[in-house]
Amino acid sequence: xxxxxxxxxxxxxxxxxxxxxxxxxxxxxxxxxxxxxxxxxxxxxxxxxxxxxxxxxxxxxxxxxxxxxxxxxxxxxxxxxxxxxxxxxxxxxxxxxxxxxxxxxxxxxxxxxxxxxxxxxxxxxxxxxxxxxxxxxxxxxxxxxxxxxxxxxxxxxxxxxxxxxxxxxxxxxxxxxxxxxx
Ligand code: AR6
Numbered sequence: 001x002x003x004x005x006x007x008x009x010x011x012x013x014x015x016x017x018x019x020x021x022x023x024x025x026x027x028x029x030x031x032x033x034x035x036x037x038x039x040x041x042x043x044x045x046x047x048x049x050x051x052x053x054x055x056x057x058x059x060x061x062x063x064x065x066x067x068x069x070x071x072x073x074x075x076x077x078x079x080x081x082x083x084x085x086x087x088x089x090x091x092x093x094x095x096x097x098x099x100x101x102x103x104x105x106x107x108x109x110x111x112x113x114x115x116x117x118x119x120x121x122x123x124x125x126x127x128x129x130x131x132x133x134x135x136x137x138x139x140x141x142x143x144x145x146x147x148x149x150x151x152x153x154x155x156x157x158x159x160x161x162x163x164x165x166x167x168x169x170x171x172x173x174x175x176x177x178x179x180x181x182x
Pocket of ligand 1: 023024031032084126154
């Protein structure tokens with residue numbers, strides 16, 4: 001069974017087997033946590049991303065998918081890059097946000113990663129409201145069939161940490177597609 005833990009802090013300082021990057025489909029860096037990962041992890045990560053663009057992902061990494069590279073100088077073996085959906089008030093993209101979490105755990109299983117640290121995907125530049133993102137992320141991880149022993153959400157500020165903590169403490173809602181909910 002996967003243990004879910006929450007910490008408030010900087011994802012790029014975490015020790016874990018794999019660290020998840022909230023990337024964009026170019027895989028070539030950006031702002032937010034993506035920029036921080038490339039800055040602290042060094043050029044080896046960008047080199048590996050360029051190789052992916054030149055091979056499997058010539059058209060970019062589609063939203064909701066995930067792919068791993070070296071973690072460079074970070075205290076991890078791998079960075080798992082995923083592309084979250086941009087928030088939309090008119091279109092329900094929550095399936096894509098859940099898919100990001102599932103796909104990261106699938107890639108982690110392929111790698112043999114047992115501890116995986118996630119940021120709050122899509123809640124920065126992509127503007128997803130944090131409480132809703134917390135609900136979707138935690139449900140996706142709880143429902144995943146994975147060998148990962150610990151999923152750690154590393155929240156950058158008190159507001160995001162409080163939102164994830166509230167959601168983690170809440171009894172499961174009977175959301176559509178959540179088999180086994182009470
Ligand atoms: N550690 C932990 N969380 C962080 C850190 C950090 N060092 N830095 C920011 N956050 P964002 P997105 C939080 O914008 O919304 C990039 O330009 C931040 O407070 O990094 O998925 C990419 O290249 C927020 O709660 O990712 C894409 O173009 C969360 O991480 C785009 O942004 C996610 O914010 C992706 O947007």
